[in-house]
Amino acid sequence: MVRLAAMATRPTPDAYPDRSIADLLDLEGRVAVVTGAAQGFGFAAARRLAEAGAAVLLTDRRGDAVEAAAGRLADHRERIAWAVGDVSVADDVDGLVSAAVERFGRLDVLVNNAAAYSNVRLEEMPLDRFAGVLDVNVSGAFWCARQAARRMIEQGDGGAIVNVTSIDALHPTSRGMSHYTTSKHALWGLTKCLALELGPQGIRSNAVAPGPSLTEGAIEYIKAGAPEGIDIERQWADAATRVPMRRWADPDEIGRVVVFLASDLAAYINGAQIVVDGGYLLG
Numbered sequence: 001m002v003r004l005a006a007m008a009t010r011p012t013p014d015a016y017p018d019r020s021i022a023d024l025l026d027l028e029g030r031v032a033v034v035t036g037a038a039q040g041f042g043f044a045a046a047r048r049l050a051e052a053g054a055a056v057l058l059t060d061r062r063g064d065a066v067e068a069a070a071g072r073l074a075d076h077r078e079r080i081a082w083a084v085g086d087v088s089v090a091d092d093v094d095g096l097v098s099a100a101v102e103r104f105g106r107l108d109v110l111v112n113n114a115a116a117y118s119n120v121r122l123e124e125m126p127l128d129r130f131a132g133v134l135d136v137n138v139s140g141a142f143w144c145a146r147q148a149a150r151r152m153i154e155q156g157d158g159g160a161i162v163n164v165t166s167i168d169a170l171h172p173t174s175r176g177m178s179h180y181t182t183s184k185h186a187l188w189g190l191t192k193c194l195a196l197e198l199g200p201q202g203i204r205s206n207a208v209a210p211g212p213s214l215t216e217g218a219i220e221y222i223k224a225g226a227p228e229g230i231d232i233e234r235q236w237a238d239a240a241t242r243v244p245m246r247r248w249a250d251p252d253e254i255g256r257v258v259v260f261l262a263s264d265l266a267a268y269i270n271g272a273q274i275v276v277d278g279g280y281l282l283g
């Protein structure tokens, strides 16, 4: 007979029952990197991570925008830094991970939030447009996770990776987004692989799957219009009436879930995807 003691390879942290909820949520001493942090969900996540006590490196491919975003978090002073980098460029990603370690001494949390999206009908989708979205949303997220995980493994005390997917990771929500929807399904798959392979090192990997939210990027996307036959404004209007809560998500409502998953409140959540869509997928 297998003895129970021999079955447990990693003990449950004894201190957990004694820690208050506030303490479990406290990220003081931890260092987070957020990609695509100049606006939208990325900025909302960075803001809440900083509020929870983490040192945060805001990163984005747009330098001026990410510098301005970091400036809006000036209250947290020396715990905020910014860096420019495109997640689809491996050297840039290596530079972002190094920048976090150089600036703050370690890396504990990665938020893979940056994404590319556009609206192109399937039969007109050029191969490079399709592949370009996968480069950012999948390969970029993979390389960020791989490089961050190597640093976390070196540190030896675990970490958390949060991938921002979409309800499109579960079900396509609109026409003209075959590249995006494919990429988000893949990112959810990657999240589970990370959870499986990095779990033994105490690194938890999870996903947040938001529903529609009028972020700066979403507004630009709607304004840019769509190919003939796809009415983007209609799609968004229909989306709001379809949500049982009858409204789009506030970006902060995504940021809050990112902080939860990054914190010890979620200490035993690994390989999960939290859908934050006001019930959209039920409709």
Ligand SMILES: NC(=O)c1ccc[n+]([C@@H]2O[C@H](COP(=O)([O-])OP(=O)(O)OC[C@H]3O[C@@H](n4cnc5c(N)ncnc54)[C@H](O)[C@@H]3O)[C@@H](O)[C@H]2O)c1
Residues within 6 Å of the ligand: 035, 036, 037, 038, 039, 040, 041, 042, 059, 060, 061, 062, 065, 085, 086, 087, 088, 112, 113, 114, 115, 116, 117, 136, 140, 164, 165, 166, 167, 209, 210, 211, 212, 213, 214, 215, 216, 217, 218
């Ligand atoms: N807004 C929504 O309705 C919605 C819904 C579901 C999921 N999402 C997902 O949430 C995440 C954030 O969405 P958002 O609406 O806040 O987006 P957004 O477009 O407002 O912001 C994205 C940020 O990422 C940056 N970025 C884009 N490509 C990059 C790259 N290659 N390297 C580095 N930075 C890059 C942009 O400069 C921008 O600042 C994305 O992963 C998106 O797919 C958004």
